[in-house]
Amino acid sequence: AQTVTQSQPEMSVQEAETVTLSCTYDTSENNYYLFWYKQPPSRQMILVIRQEAYKQQNATENRFSVNFQKAAKSFSLKISDSQLGDTAMYFCAFMRPNYGGATNKLIFGTGTLLAVQP
């Protein structure tokens, strides 16, 4: 069974600075997807960034980038130029491809609460 571990329950960063959130996972699959989701206090879960395991290049979306280390099963999220609106719970999630009708459910970590300080 796949598992996702986020070892930082809470983090704090000053506005305009850079912060890195950690995530490790365990799987025997070779092909899969990894995601970072953001859940602000309003509770609507929003996709931040995704990474396909077969791609060696790290994904980037504006101020958000990942460091994907497949051999180490590590998937960290870097937020540059932090903004007050980045304050939220961040979840790392794993998805296996939907082979032969199997579920493509998201398997989430326990989350990291990020507070951006003015």
Add this chain to the structure above:
Amino acid sequence: EAGVAQSPRYKIIEKRQSVAFWCNPISGHATLYWYQQILGQGPKLLIQFQNNGVVDDSQLPKDRFSAERLKGVDSTLKIQPAKLEDSAVYLCASSLAYLYNEQFFGPGTRLTVL
């Protein structure tokens, strides 16, 4: 484009009572998911539908939880009877099709069982 709609947003009930949650996915999305998010934990899948068929309900406590998606569009999740440990946020998500990996989430329903 309208997002995933859920109602009610909040519900407080006594243990052993019944409760139902409703979800309307994004128009055209064939796949619908119900996740349970207990305080301090990440969401966990309860049930996944592809159109009106069930793909996975292995984590659904079937002695008390039921879900349906009769016309392959909106869905209802029911708990009967509720227990204290059912207190959680119930998230509905949808995706365009099985082959697409992005899931869009609704605002959730926060259930408190007293």
